Amino acid sequence: MEDLSVIIIGAGIGGLTTALALQRVGIAATVYEAAPELNEVGAGLTISSNATHALEFCGLGPFLEEHGFTPDQGGLIHYRTGKALVQPQIGRDYKAKFGAEYYLIHRADLHNGMVGHLQSQNSDAIVLGHTFVGLEQTDDAVTVRFSNGAMDTADLVIGADGLRSAVRDCLFDTPEPKFTGQVAFRGLASAADVEPFMSVAPAAVAMGPGHTITRYYIRNRTMVNVVCLAKTDVWQEEGWSTPATTDEVLKEHEGWHADLIGLLKAIPEDTLYKWALFDRDALPVWSQGQVTLLGDAAHPMLPFQGMGAAMAMEDGVVLARCVEAAASVPEVFERYEKARVEHANGVLLGSRAMGVWYQTTDPDNFTGFPQPSSAGGPEGNLMAYNPATVTV
């Protein structure tokens, strides 16, 4: 569909991947973003092999090689002893196993790289300061409206506007996101400051009652990304940028091993933030008329498999390939949903289940990881999924 006009709502990782993937198949989409400037949060992101495939499709392979860090070992740490319960090999052999590398990266670096790559080919691709508020559809066009009074019309509109998607609300009457009773704290430490506490593996999760601490190197091993997920009855704010204090993070981890406490104490307080985790049920259908959804707008997932952004990237690449392959918008959506809905919804359920497993498993009686979600590729492993070659 060569002359298709496309509007994407949201310049997060999902929206940008989609714009880049569409660019690769010859379609120049316009991305409308609510924020007045692009400012991705300071945190790490796992780019598993399936996500690497997506970014390579978008032309970002060399960027990942330059800015990503590939660990050679992972670890699951007992919260009280600080010792490894298991140290699986992750990273180094993934290219041979899954066809693409595994990277750990700073979110802002990736976001900037995506924006730069997109704008180098189309400087008008992203329009900032436009909050989507509504849409009207005819048989073959969609007009979108923004809070500043602006409007635009296209053949196809994609809602990539995250957990509280306004586009989703225009298409489907579904319940609001629910607080999960879990809060995440994130921070960035200097690698030099935390080196003594990183003995187990360059990328590891510490598991304790109702809590996990995930920590891994980013930025060429000069920084360490730390995310603590804590079960709590106290409702916290949802935004990614509510400041947190060292004291409240330490209070959540009383009785944890000195290496883990040392790590938490080494995070500069001005990089510490907290946010609440919200959950939303899977949708059986993502499209209506000339409008569809992707990423967290379609299937917001809990972070326990580190797959939310990866799924948004997979969606974007598959959707662009469907645009290339189909002869009409209904056919695009038919192909897209057939390829993606069951897979992504399976990962959503798998991420929930993994959260329950992390928070209820007694590390004193650890017997091994649960079986990976079967929603993945031939090995039942999510990493084996390749959005650039999967049948559309």
Ligand SMILES: Cc1cc2nc3c(=O)[nH]c(=O)nc-3n(C[C@H](O)[C@H](O)[C@H](O)COP(=O)(O)OP(=O)(O)OC[C@H]3O[C@@H](n4cnc5c(N)ncnc54)[C@H](O)[C@@H]3O)c2cc1C
């Ligand atoms: C603690 C934590 C750790 C995580 N770690 C990982 C990880 O390691 N690996 C991984 O793959 N995933 C991870 N994820 C998940 C990942 O962050 C999300 O799944 C991903 O960001 C979803 O991307 P998206 O583009 O769909 O939505 P978002 O990133 O939410 O982007 C939506 C965009 O739309 C814009 N927008 C919203 N409303 C409007 C509107 N009305 N009009 C215009 N624009 C609008 C927003 O400003 C934003 O820019 C993690 C999540 C959490 C909470």
